[in-house]
Amino acid sequence: MNVEKTLTFPVKIGEDVVRLRQVVRAEAIAIGLSLVDQTKVITAASEIARNTIDYGKGGDVTIEVVNTSGRRGVKVVFADNGPGIVDMEKALTDGYTTGGGLGLGLSGAKRLVNEFDVKSTVGHGTVVTLIRWKA
Amino acid sequence: MAAQHGVLTKILAKSQGDLLDAWVKEQKGVLKVSSQGEAAEHSRKFIDGLRAAAEADQLGDINGGAWAQARQALTDISSDQALKGATPGETAMFVFSLKGPLFAALAKEAGKDTDAFAREVWASTVMLDKLGLYTMEVFQKSREEVIRRQQEELLELSTPVVQLWSGILALPLIGTLDSGRTQVVMESLLQEIVKREAEIAIIDITGVPTVDTMVAQHLLKTVSAARLMGADCIISGIRPQIAQTMVHLGVELNVVSKANMADAFALALRSTNRKVVDRTAKDKEAAAIKAAAASAAAGED
Ligand SMILES: Nc1ncnc2c1ncn2[C@@H]1O[C@H](COP(=O)(O)OP(=O)(O)OP(=O)(O)O)[C@@H](O)[C@H]1O
Numbered sequence A: 001m002n003v004e005k006t007l008t009f010p011v012k013i014g015e016d017v018v019r020l021r022q023v024v025r026a027e028a029i030a031i032g033l034s035l036v037d038q039t040k041v042i043t044a045a046s047e048i049a050r051n052t053i054d055y056g057k058g059g060d061v062t063i064e065v066v067n068t069s070g071r072r073g074v075k076v077v078f079a080d081n082g083p084g085i086v087d088m089e090k091a092l093t094d095g096y097t098t099g100g101g102l103g104l105g106l107s108g109a110k111r112l113v114n115e116f117d118v119k120s121t122v123g124h125g126t127v128v129t130l131i132r133w134k135a
Numbered sequence B: 001m002a003a004q005h006g007v008l009t010k011i012l013a014k015s016q017g018d019l020l021d022a023w024v025k026e027q028k029g030v031l032k033v034s035s036q037g038e039a040a041e042h043s044r045k046f047i048d049g050l051r052a053a054a055e056a057d058q059l060g061d062i063n064g065g066a067w068a069q070a071r072q073a074l075t076d077i078s079s080d081q082a083l084k085g086a087t088p089g090e091t092a093m094f095v096f097s098l099k100g101p102l103f104a105a106l107a108k109e110a111g112k113d114t115d116a117f118a119r120e121v122w123a124s125t126v127m128l129d130k131l132g133l134y135t136m137e138v139f140q141k142s143r144e145e146v147i148r149r150q151q152e153e154l155l156e157l158s159t160p161v162v163q164l165w166s167g168i169l170a171l172p173l174i175g176t177l178d179s180g181r182t183q184v185v186m187e188s189l190l191q192e193i194v195k196r197e198a199e200i201a202i203i204d205i206t207g208v209p210t211v212d213t214m215v216a217q218h219l220l221k222t223v224s225a226a227r228l229m230g231a232d233c234i235i236s237g238i239r240p241q242i243a244q245t246m247v248h249l250g251v252e253l254n255v256v257s258k259a260n261m262a263d264a265f266a267l268a269l270r271s272t273n274r275k276v277v278d279r280t281a282k283d284k285e286a287a288a289i290k291a292a293a294a295s296a297a298a299g300e301d
């Protein structure tokens, strides 16, 4: 997988989520994602960013334009040094929340993208990676 | 301390007015034209304050009590500049423009005592640099204040609740729905529902770019609160891409929704037992009935 472009910035407050959505939108448009796919990847990124702030005590996000065998995509990686996810299976279950949310962020984001990966170490932090490929 | 600023203290005691005049002249090229009148006034206050600090022998400590008046003058000019849209550089130059006239006065007063001159120039430079930074901090704070106020105004501005018909309200949402805004939106909607005794509230999200779980949850809260106040909600303007995304995300709003505000309004009218009719069609119908009646009457003759 080749990285064509990369941009990193912190996600700590609500405004950072707005900025992230704008950056992801710009890249999604640039690689020619359809309107529906743009909306999907933006919404997924918005969900994970919110988790990074709410549960991960803030972290960093990296947005990349990637390609592999001619196919291009938008990749977004979130990393925090928060408490980590204790029960990954539960966290990925629809409706599971420890913060009074709808409990649909992680599981929903997973359905909105083509590739989704969560790595978490309790006491150390969480890294979430998502990619939406151009169809 | 006295030794450090001895010459400056003397200048301020002797020829405060001359220094002020030279400084105000110097500012002409630096400050925004619109604020020059006020700047002269602030400058006078600042030099007065400087003299007060000198008399208290506190020129070295700009955070000290004797500096209160001088600091106030700087605060006033900085916030004034910030409001007038000046750049931070222009604002700091207000203080730095004192260097020229001040050093000239020091040179004159120190005369042949070059040691004293060097010492005083250095001490004054340190002092003015600190004051320049102080000005920048105040300027920055004033700018932040301006931005914060604008954000608040925008918050209220962008959440108008409009009455479409008696008993029917519409809330067109535009932009990002964060927690702060949702609170404002929800409150103004609930207030209007009570005030107008509304039965139906149409929440239009055509202008909301992203509906994630947080936005969905905020919408759901608003809908249930409205319900408790006796009004049913209709959500309109869910664009196709948003609808698809919401389905994948798994959020269900469990609320009546319509593609656009017009359809939502039509539904609202129907469910409050009202109907919009096409006048031309109705007039034609009435005319036909009249004509039929007339020809029937003619036939009877
Ligand atoms: N970065 C993270 N660090 C620690 N815990 C996390 C992190 N992200 C998610 N979790 C845990 O996983 C749970 C499920 O997350 P998910 O995003 O699915 O739901 P939610 O954030 O609680 O609610 P919603 O996203 O629907 O508003 C969270 O409640 C939290 O306990």
Ligand SMILES: [Mg+2]
Pocket: A047, A050, A051, A101, A104, A105, A106, B213
């Ligand atoms: Mg979440």
